[in-house]
Amino acid sequence: MNQEPFLTAQNVSHLFGEQQKVLANLSFGLPAGGFTALVGPSGVGKSTLVRLLAGLLRPSSGQIQYANNQPPSIGLMFQKDNLMPWRTAYENVRLPLEIQGVAEGVADTAVRQMLDLVGLNDFAQSYPAQLSGGMAQRVALARALVHRPSLLLLDEPFGALDALTRERMGQELLRIWAALPVTVFMVTHSIQEAVLLADEVMVMGGQPATIVARIQIALPRPRRIEMIGSKQFQECAGAVRLAIEEKVIG
Amino acid sequence: MTWLRRQPAWVTVSLSFGLLLLVWQLVVLVGAYDAFILPGPLDVVRQFGVVLVDGRLLRHSLITLSEVIPGLLIGAGISLPLGYLLAKSPLAERLISPYLIASQAIPVIAIAPLLTIWISSTFWARVLVAVLVVFFPVLINIIAGLRSVPQELYELMQSLHATRWQIFRKLEWPAALPIVLAGLKLGATLSVIGALVGEFVQPRTEGLGYLLITARYQFKTDLVFVVLFTLAGMALALYGLVTLAENRLLRWQKNQ
Numbered sequence: 147m148n149q150e151p152f153l154t155a156q157n158v159s160h161l162f163g164e165q166q167k168v169l170a171n172l173s174f175g176l177p178a179g180g181f182t183a184l185v186g187p188s189g190v191g192k193s194t195l196v197r198l199l200a201g202l203l204r205p206s207s208g209q210i211q212y213a214n215n216q217p218p219s220i221g222l223m224f225q226k227d228n229l230m231p232w233r234t235a236y237e238n239v240r241l242p243l244e245i246q247g248v249a250e251g252v253a254d255t256a257v258r259q260m261l262d263l264v265g266l267n268d269f270a271q272s273y274p275a276q277l278s279g280g281m282a283q284r285v286a287l288a289r290a291l292v293h294r295p296s297l298l299l300l301d302e303p304f305g306a307l308d309a310l311t312r313e314r315m316g317q318e319l320l321r322i323w324a325a326l327p328v329t330v331f332m333v334t335h336s337i338q339e340a341v342l343l344a345d346e347v348m349v350m351g352g353q354p355a356t357i358v359a360r361i362q363i364a365l366p367r368p369r370r371i372e373m374i375g376s377k378q379f380q381e382c383a384g385a386v387r388l389a390i391e392e393k394v395i396g
Numbered sequence: 397m398t399w400l401r402r403q404p405a406w407v408t409v410s411l412s413f414g415l416l417l418l419v420w421q422l423v424v425l426v427g428a429y430d431a432f433i434l435p436g437p438l439d440v441v442r443q444f445g446v447v448l449v450d451g452r453l454l455r456h457s458l459i460t461l462s463e464v465i466p467g468l469l470i471g472a473g474i475s476l477p478l479g480y481l482l483a484k485s486p487l488a489e490r491l492i493s494p495y496l497i498a499s500q501a502i503p504v505i506a507i508a509p510l511l512t513i514w515i516s517s518t519f520w521a522r523v524l525v526a527v528l529v530v531f532f533p534v535l536i537n538i539i540a541g542l543r544s545v546p547q548e549l550y551e552l553m554q555s556l557h558a559t560r561w562q563i564f565r566k567l568e569w570p571a572a573l574p575i576v577l578a579g580l581k582l583g584a585t586l587s588v589i590g591a592l593v594g595e596f597v598q599p600r601t602e603g604l605g606y607l608l609i610t611a612r613y614q615f616k617t618d619l620v621f622v623v624l625f626t627l628a629g630m631a632l633a634l635y636g637l638v639t640l641a642e643n644r645l646l647r648w649q650k651n652q
Contacts, residue, residue: 222555232570232648245558
């Protein structure tokens with residue numbers, strides 16, 4: 147893994163309105179091509195951080211810098227699939243390429259590759275209402291990646307899925323991440339999911355919120371669901387849990 | 397009942413309409429009303445044949461329709477940009493919406509005579525009344541439609557650096573379309589009422605409104621009925637056209 151940080155946040159603070167400070171002096175780096183997970187209680191400001199990294203919000207103070215000094219191309223995915231109900235799966239995935247004005251033939255190839263990668267080629271012509279929750283999230287993932295972004299921001303992407311689908315989607319995400327050169331930043335509520343997927347788990351807490359702990363996950367890759375039973379996994383998960391209990395709740 | 401439920405729409409509509417005519421004819425027979433008070437369906441059909449053959453019905457209908465359609469198009473055409481502005485700009489909404497709402501408290505029949513004083517063209521005065529009637533419900537639906545767009549989809553578009561036009565074209569317009577079309581259906585039926593009100597206050601020698609007024613003065617109640625049915629038919633046809641457009645534009649909804 148490349149140790150050169152892809153993104154560096156320096157003393158980033160954010161206010162809602164004039165008074166209410168949500169985030170205070172966050173400083174961290176995301177390694178290029180790495181997978182970083184962020185855990186923390188609801189309403190702590192995790193989604194605000196995602197929006198700051200996506201460039202949808204400007205930090206009230208501090209800086210977010212990128213490796214080559216220009217804002218990266220971004221793939222964004224939320225808890226809700228946010229697919230456009232009037233577009234087929236194929237057309238939903240094509241949306242970013244349409245916006246970027248990519249030629250039709252090139253776009254077609256890219257969309258088919260992405261649908262193939264998420265295993266939904268057979269459902270290209272289905273409308274979102276015809277897809278299951280897990281399938282819809284896969285389409286959303288394909289849409290987030292079709293324009294080959296350098297930064298993939300996931301805001302509790304599998305939070306609305308049932309436990310089994312969620313595990314499968316995690317594995318799917320790892321497989322896709324391994325196939326593409328993309329830096330991943332994922333917000334999740336699940337300690338287990340964070341530990342199983344990420345290189346590093348950041349714990350956020352406090353009012354205003356700060357990064358209270360950063361835990362390296364040294365589990366070998368490829369990660370498999372069976373690893374959850376391993377001693378090493380339990381130690382990592384325990385460390386994250388301890389950080390939350392001591393520094394966020396306690 | 398189960399049999400009835402299994403029939404296609406045209407059968408049930410024909411049945412209910414037939415039943416209505418039957419009851420109507422019975423009321424006329426039992427009450428022994430004079431034709432100028434309540435004509436029977438047969439009288440109305442006969443009169444319908446008369447005005448159809450002598451060309452009067454078609455002529456007046458076309459004139460009314462020529463007011464209804466521009467009224468609908470202009471009314472909807474003004475609502476669209478104004479609705480966009482009101483949905484997007486809180487300042488514009490604060491400035492304009494009190495007047496819009498107040499204007500709806502005044503019945504159009506009360507404003508219409510003023511319009512005929514200010515506008516010398518009979519045609520445009522009538523069109524304008526139709527515009528006024530159509531405008532508000534379509535506007536409200538456009539605003540509701542634009543406001544129904546999920547915030548996260550805006551964020552998605554912004555993260556892709558979509559232009560304002562792309563956001564409108566690829567997100568706001570298709571997302572708002574179902575609600576806008578529902579407003580347009582309402583507007584289609586209201587535009588007929590609007591044109592008729594315009595004709596009532598400006599009854600020159602043309603239009604279904606004129607035909608209605610003269611028929612009433614001459615106690616040709618059967619002709620009044622003919623005009624009423626024609627107006628209803630016109631509203632239904634316009635409604636049907638919007639529904640057809642809806643079926644084409646919102647084909648994706650069929651798959652839900």
